[in-house]
Amino acid sequence: MSLEQFKNRNVGTQNYVKLDLDHSPTTGWCQFKQVVKRTFKPELFVGLGVTFREMVNALFRGKMHTTQYPFEKLPISPRYRAIHDMLRLLESGNYRCIGCGLCEKICISDCISMETKYDENQRKEVSEYTINFGRCIFCGYCAEVCPELAIVHGGRYENASEQRASFSLFEDMLTPIDQLNLQQEYAGFGAISPNADENVKSTPLAY
Amino acid sequence: MSEVQIVENMVDITIDGVVCKAKEGEYVLNAARANDIFIPAICYLTRCSPTLACRICLVEVDGKQVYACNSKVKEGMNITVDTPDILAERRAMMEVYDVNHPLQCGVCDQSGECELQNYTLELQVDSQSYSIPDTKRETTNWSSVLHYDPGLCIVCERCTTICKDMIGDAAITTAKRGGEALDKSWKDNMPKDAYAMWNKLQKSVIAPSNGTGSTDCSDCGECISVCPVGALVSRDFVYTSNAWDLKRIPAVSAHSSDGFAIYYETKPAAIEDRREKIFRVTNEWNFVSLDGAARFGYDFENQDVSKDETAFKAAVEAMNKAETIRFNSVITNEEALMLQTLKEKKGLKLYNPEVRPFQNFLKLYNEASGASLYNGTTDTALKCNFVVSVGGALRNDSPGMKYAFNNIQKMNKGAGLYFHPVADKLIPTFGKTVETFTHKAGLEEATLYLLLELFADADKLPSDVKDYLAELGRDNLINMLGGDADAFNKNFEKMMKKKDSFVLMVGEDYYGHAKAENLAKLIVLLEETAGFQVVMNPPKANALGVALICDLDDEATGYTVGYNENGDFRLSALGDAKGDSNVLDMPAMNQQEGTFTTLSKRVVPTNVALEYNGYVLNDLMAELMDAPRETIEWTPHLPTDKGYQAMAFDDMLNTFDNAGRDNRGYLLNVTYDEVELPKVDKFDEADGLDGDIVYRCNPPRQFSDFSDKAHQIFEPFGLYASEDRAKELGEKAEILFKNGKITVDVIVDAKMEGDIVALSDFKSAQNVYELFGASRYQKVTIRKA
Numbered sequence: 003m004s005l006e007q008f009k010n011r012n013v014g015t016q017n018y019v020k021l022d023l024d025h026s027p028t029t030g031w032c033q034f035k036q037v038v039k040r041t042f043k044p045e046l047f048v049g050l051g052v053t054f055r056e057m058v059n060a061l062f063r064g065k066m067h068t069t070q071y072p073f074e075k076l077p078i079s080p081r082y083r084a085i086h087d088m089l090r091l092l093e094s095g096n097y098r099c100i101g102c103g104l105c106e107k108i109c110i111s112d113c114i115s116m117e118t119k120y121d122e123n124q125r126k127e128v129s130e131y132t133i134n135f136g137r138c139i140f141c142g143y144c145a146e147v148c149p150e151l152a153i154v155h156g157g158r159y160e161n162a163s164e165q166r167a168s169f170s171l172f173e174d175m176l177t178p179i180d181q182l183n184l185q186q187e188y189a190g191f192g193a194i195s196p197n198a199d200e201n202v203k204s205t206p207l208a209y
Numbered sequence: 210m211s212e213v214q215i216v217e218n219m220v221d222i223t224i225d226g227v228v229c230k231a232k233e234g235e236y237v238l239n240a241a242r243a244n245d246i247f248i249p250a251i252c253y254l255t256r257c258s259p260t261l262a263c264r265i266c267l268v269e270v271d272g273k274q275v276y277a278c279n280s281k282v283k284e285g286m287n288i289t290v291d292t293p294d295i296l297a298e299r300r301a302m303m304e305v306y307d308v309n310h311p312l313q314c315g316v317c318d319q320s321g322e323c324e325l326q327n328y329t330l331e332l333q334v335d336s337q338s339y340s341i342p343d344t345k346r347e348t349t350n351w352s353s354v355l356h357y358d359p360g361l362c363i364v365c366e367r368c369t370t371i372c373k374d375m376i377g378d379a380a381i382t383t384a385k386r387g388g389e390a391l392d393k394s395w396k397d398n399m400p401k402d403a404y405a406m407w408n409k410l411q412k413s414v415i416a417p418s419n420g421t422g423s424t425d426c427s428d429c430g431e432c433i434s435v436c437p438v439g440a441l442v443s444r445d446f447v448y449t450s451n452a453w454d455l456k457r458i459p460a461v462s463a464h465s466s467d468g469f470a471i472y473y474e475t476k477p478a479a480i481e482d483r484r485e486k487i488f489r490v491t492n493e494w495n496f497v498s499l500d501g502a503a504r505f506g507y508d509f510e511n512q513d514v515s516k517d518e519t520a521f522k523a524a525v526e527a528m529n530k531a532e533t534i535r536f537n538s539v540i541t542n543e544e545a546l547m548l549q550t551l552k553e554k555k556g557l558k559l560y561n562p563e564v565r566p567f568q569n570f571l572k573l574y575n576e577a578s579g580a581s582l583y584n585g586t587t588d589t590a591l592k593c594n595f596v597v598s599v600g601g602a603l604r605n606d607s608p609g610m611k612y613a614f615n616n617i618q619k620m621n622k623g624a625g626l627y628f629h630p631v632a633d634k635l636i637p638t639f640g641k642t643v644e645t646f647t648h649k650a651g652l653e654e655a656t657l658y659l660l661l662e663l664f665a666d667a668d669k670l671p672s673d674v675k676d677y678l679a680e681l682g683r684d685n686l687i688n689m690l691g692g693d694a695d696a697f698n699k700n701f702e703k704m705m706k707k708k709d710s711f712v713l714m715v716g717e718d719y720y721g722h723a724k725a726e727n728l729a730k731l732i733v734l735l736e737e738t739a740g741f742q743v744v745m746n747p748p749k750a751n752a753l754g755v756a757l758i759c760d761l762d763d764e765a766t767g768y769t770v771g772y773n774e775n776g777d778f779r780l781s782a783l784g785d786a787k788g789d790s791n792v793l794d795m796p797a798m799n800q801q802e803g804t805f806t807t808l809s810k811r812v813v814p815t816n817v818a819l820e821y822n823g824y825v826l827n828d829l830m831a832e833l834m835d836a837p838r839e840t841i842e843w844t845p846h847l848p849t850d851k852g853y854q855a856m857a858f859d860d861m862l863n864t865f866d867n868a869g870r871d872n873r874g875y876l877l878n879v880t881y882d883e884v885e886l887p888k889v890d891k892f893d894e895a896d897g898l899d900g901d902i903v904y905r906c907n908p909p910r911q912f913s914d915f916s917d918k919a920h921q922i923f924e925p926f927g928l929y930a931s932e933d934r935a936k937e938l939g940e941k942a943e944i945l946f947k948n949g950k951i952t953v954d955v956i957v958d959a960k961m962e963g964d965i966v967a968l969s970d971f972k973s974a975q976n977v978y979e980l981f982g983a984s985r986y987q988k989v990t991i992r993k994a
């Protein structure tokens with residue numbers, strides 16, 4: 003369709019289709035006849051029949067379609083970007099985050115803050131980590147930039163809170179250690195592409 | 210006396226088809242940089258000798274491959290930066306550097322400012338052709354500040370080079386890695402410079418040169434700052450921040466009088482504490498080297514100050530009541546001008562025992578020489594090839610001069626003489642042609658006579674001086690000053706070979722000397738008859754600014770207001786005002802803007818790094834008399850008759866250019882009047898002090914209460930002594946002065962020699978200046994306590 007059509011404001015030259023409306027009843031009697039005719043059409047009972055059938059299905063045959071929110075939630079797409087999860091390594095149970103600070107840097111609403119330190123094992127320890135959800139716009143950049151697939155978007159989409167600036171700490175987002183076996187690998191924004199192997203050049207090793 | 214003239218011949222060279230001007234004898238790399246042309250280079254450090262460790266600076270000169278960092282420019286040279294061969298070499302070198310390099314940029318402190326990252330990207334290394342089994346290398350701490358991760362080290366040798374050629378400690382060196390030898394087949398299958406570089410790299414790591422695990426050095430941290438990768442980091446900074454999170458604030462170091470250009474690097478302290486905090490200090494390491502105080506003594510801010518109106522009222526009252534203001538040299542030019550204005554308008558006395566002797570000495574020198582100020586700077590000193598240091602504990606008092614002394618030996622094939630009553634084990638290690646004299650305190654005039662004897666042009670000397678020198682005799686003078694005449698004379702001949710530029714460094718001992726006037730005259734005589742240029746070391750921080758701007762008094766009388774010093778009422782940036790109604794908070798140097806006057810006679814701007822919400826001196830001024838709204842509005846009013854310019858603070862630059870020129874602020878104008886040669890006096894050998902002598906001198910890295918407040922400066926207040934002397938004294942000593950006594954801990958300074966002990970003066974509360982008076986040496990009784 004070209005824009006020309008919208009610019010042409012001359013009604014008479016266009017192909018308008020006119021609605022073929024019945025004439026409205028004119029007398030009181032005619033009106034009464036129309037009401038009775040519409041009320042007692044057999045389609046009414048067809049509709050009631052459907053309702054009844056579904057009621058029987060739901061109540062007696064276990065085919066309930068209503069989701070019992072908030073007790074029950076529908077599955078959402080892995081690409082949906084809700085409140086963040088912090089994942090752990092499956093083998094050791096350690097948190098994956100290495101404290102590189104890239105998520106903090108890339109965050110366009112500047113809502114991630116972290117503190118790191120040199121720990122007794124000579125490693126970089128993430129000592130504090132927060133996301134301010136009053137500011138987060140769920141853009142997914144943090145998940146995309148994370149080199150460790152440590153920060154990902156989870157499925158928790160309820161953001162209502164008592165305070166506008168509610169925030170989460172590292173521990174709140176981290177997979178509980180006893181639920182490690184339930185941790186899902188993330189397939190959304192920033193996950194490894196299916197053809198990743200093809201894009202990597204191999205490096206010689208002298209062992 | 211006259212201005213120091215530096216003549217530089219310029220030649221024309223062509224780099225990649227562009228015709229450029231370059232200083233004759235300059236390295237190609239520096240010439241290119243000065244003309245804003247980029248040549249890749251990793252291992253080269255301006256002001257240090259080329260080591261050829263990286264070889265990446267390969268360029269083609271008139272058809273031949275050479276290293277840009279060690280080939281000197283010649284008229285008409287034609288230089289090509291990239292040829293296909295050279296690009297292949299460089300690419301191979303970067304691949305080699307990446308062999309077994311840990312893939313840990315994600316946690317590495319250097320990430321974002323890492324030269325290995327940068328060059329790997331610049332040369333587009335996207336695949337690896339080389340490999341060799343890795344060697345396990347353990348992370349170690351070399352000192353209280355140094356943290357070394359050999360896994361990340363690319364053995365560019367920048368750290369060892371700066372430590373040897375600039376700092377002078379030579380505390381680190383390359384050591385055996387114990388890695389596997391390169392397979393011979395590589396030799397034929399890879400570019401040859403890359404192979405040679407790899408061969409060396411594979412064999413080495415860096416380690417303390419004394420063979421122990423610790424460097425035992427001056428902890429300046431300069432090796433950290435030159436390290437191109439994350440191998441050397443300060444222990445305090447490891448893993449605490451990414452480079453890109455830090456805000457860089459150009460400033461001036463508040464401790465030594467060098468006025469080193471630094472950057473305070475800040476970010477919010479923590480998630481819960483959003484106040485800005487300084488995480489580290491960095492510098493333009495190609496052009497300026499810091500000492501430990503400048504690098505690590507940064508967290509001395511006066512935190513959490515708000516406007517305390519009662520204290521302010523009390524301060525105004527105190528100022529109105531005061532007869533004297535006592536202060537020290539940790540003060541900006543602008544504040545010094547405020548105090549001077551108070552003196553002029555309200556007749557207050559200005560008492561500053563730290564600077565007063567220096568101011569006197571400058572005046573004596575000015576009268577004798579006709580010059581308004583000494584003619585040398587650190588920059589001009591670095592171009593000399595003979596250096597003499599008198600009257601200063603080089604290692605403690607003046608890091609910048611120590612670096613220059615050492616650098617002259619290493620870079621200019623120079624020679625040096627060091628005269629001081631306290632022997633220092635480090636100075637003789639600067640070079641084979643360094644001679645040190647450990648003379649009696651009090652014989653400073655004799656040192657200058659010896660210098661006249663050694664260097665003066667006999668034709669220019671007044672006849673009475675000539676006669677006196679003949680009477681004294683060279684050998685007798687040498688022996689009197691603790692030297693060995695025969696050995697010295699032999700070496701001195703060598704030292705004088707091919708020497709044409711001489712610099713005399715004058716230290717603080719001279720300023721408060723009983724014979725200061727004669728010393729100043731002798732210095733002038735040395736300038737006139739032996740062609741020495743002179744650099745004086747202002748005692749601390751902004752001592753030169755205070756000396757030029759303020760008209761100081763000899764003593765404090767009556768009600769005294771102390772500014773960071775003792776007093777009946779105190780203005781203090783030391784954070785001790787809370788709960789004390791006799792103290793008003795002031796901003797510390799990292800919370801103020803203003804200017805400093807450096808040893809090199811440069812007026813340099815410093816900026817605010819940390820928040821301060823209390824009252825400043827200018828507020829007090831506004832209350833007491835007319836004052837502008839901002840402190841920096843005083844800047845253009847600094848006294849032009851003392852050499853300052855009417856330049857506004859905001860017009861001052863704060864940078865170095867690519868050629869390394871210091872463009873910060875401006876240089877003081879120095880005027881030179883013609884005067885006659887001064888008449889000098891003879892000296893008395895009996896002035897030499899014997900017995901228990903204590904020297905007022907701080908440990909390196911300590912200058913004032915402010916350096917002491919910093920958490921990475923560990924040197925305690927106390928009595929520093931050589932190992933033997935400390936053993937005699939035991940753990941604590943009581944020192945009895947003529948006018949008081951003090952009991953202090955005895956601390957070993959392993960680099961000191963002899964029996965003279967050094968008492969710190971950096972704690973104003975201890976009032977050490979009062980015990981000593983003007984002279985830095987005092988005969989005392991020392992008892993075990």
Ligand code: SF4
Binds near residue numbers: 101102103148
């Ligand atoms: S990007 Fe990933 S690994 Fe890096 S700090 Fe953020 S969560 Fe941790």
Ligand code: SF4
Binds near residue numbers: 313315317361
């Ligand atoms: S030194 Fe540089 S290349 Fe090596 S891990 Fe650190 S940032 Fe990465």
Ligand code: SF4
Binds near residue numbers: 369
């Ligand atoms: S520690 Fe740093 S500066 Fe020293 S050789 Fe290694 S990479 Fe170079």
Ligand code: SF4
Binds near residue numbers: 376381426427428
């Ligand atoms: S801290 Fe200074 S003196 Fe010590 S090893 Fe490093 S550069 Fe040398």
Ligand code: FES
Binds near residue numbers: 252265267276
């Ligand atoms: S910079 Fe010239 S060899 Fe490294």
